[in-house]
Amino acid sequence: MTFVVRAAHDGDLPHLYEMAKLTGGGFTNLPADRTALTAKLARSHAAFARDDNDLADEQFVLMLENVVSGDVRGTCQLITHVGQKHPFYSYRIGTLTQHSRELDRTFRAEMLSLTTDLEGASEVGGLFLHPGERAGGRGLLLARSRYLFIRRHRARFADRVLAELRGVIDEAGGSPFWDGLAGRFFGMNFQQADEFNAINGHQFIADLMPKHPIYTAMLSDTARAAIGLPHPSGRAAMRMLENEGFAFENYIDIFDGGPTMTARTDQVRTIRDARDATVDAVGDGPGGVEALVATGRLAAFRCAYGRVADHDGTVTIDPECARALGIAAGDAISWIGRL
Missing domain, CATH: 3.40.630.30 (Gcn5-related N-acetyltransferase (GNAT))
Incomplete structure (x- = not known):
């Protein structure tokens, strides 16, 4: 972290x-x-x-x-x-299929098309x-x-x-x-x-x-x-x-x-499975999971690993992650569990 x-x-x-x-x-x-x-x-x-x-x-x-x-x-x-x-x-890799009745053979040629x-x-x-x-x-x-x-x-x-x-x-x-x-x-x-x-x-x-x-x-x-x-x-x-x-x-x-x-x-x-939430507290609360946490827009964007405890729309974040991201209670984040 x-x-x-x-x-x-x-x-x-x-x-x-x-x-x-x-x-x-x-x-x-x-x-x-x-x-x-x-x-x-x-x-x-x-x-x-x-x-x-x-x-x-x-x-x-x-x-x-x-x-x-x-x-x-x-x-x-x-x-x-x-x-x-x-x-x-x-x-683009494609295939051209051609058949010769006289030879009774089918030819499939792989082609690259720009x-x-x-x-x-x-x-x-x-x-x-x-x-x-x-x-x-x-x-x-x-x-x-x-x-x-x-x-x-x-x-x-x-x-x-x-x-x-x-x-x-x-x-x-x-x-x-x-x-x-x-x-x-x-x-x-x-x-x-x-x-x-x-x-x-x-x-x-x-x-x-x-x-x-x-x-x-x-x-x-x-x-x-x-x-x-x-x-x-x-x-x-x-x-x-x-x-x-x-x-x-x-x-x-x-x-x-x-x-x-x-x-x-x-x-x-x-992108699909991440959650948006508001930080309600910074601390080592029970029930936390290892997660990827992002905050800020544009030049203020920051992302780090942290431990997040979800409380149905609000979250508690561990102090080390909060320091790395420069966030405190009341700030908005996006987060998803660490693979």
Whole structure:
């Protein structure tokens, strides 16, 4: 309970940059580029500063901080409305079935079709936890804090939400999917494309890639095997998304072939099942349960683990959580039991 998720501010640039250098590449929401990260923080600052309920093209950056030491050990992001500045492209995996009467055979060919089906959805992403902190439920705290943020600002988010998972990257830092498909159309290797993509976005790929469907049988075995698979480090994140109600519906990233998970926003488990309540007391009351607790709006948003005793609309919260969140009796919270 010594960790709290809070809104990012300009002073977090060094923390974001240090974490970006640890991602190992292919993590486009957290590029190891100070200029790009500065722009990301500026965009987040503007989003936190706008206090109305209109849906717009915005990005919120949250940080995981140790309230005792002040160390920042993780980050995550929310994008409210993808595909507004540039089209939001994905590949959709489909099947074409054809039958030959002369051969008495039916052929089923898997195809990748370029699509903007997910345009207009909200996105949760950019989740990175320092390697030394991947224990004690801190990854879940970061991930689920995004859903409590959405619940507390529901009008600022779309009715559909997606999450893009990083695809397979080999030991040499290359992408089998990139090498087998997109790399054949560009004069750069995956590492070069990864750096350009992280700073400038992947619109350049969509601009130059062929728009007609691509038969996966024409790809190399390694490229085909990577389609829709998450990076090994993202398997736990995929399970967390599935536990929240996200599903893989045959959409993949056009850059590295990683899976795109989708859900109806109001059916995401944490958003749907969380409760809103007023704090009636701070103390170690009987009947408390371990919970994820959020309070505040926009830049004042904070989220932490705590112990909550429910009294039919009012709650008692343990003192450590109350201190971490800066709340007292009479304040409003959203909470849900800890998994």
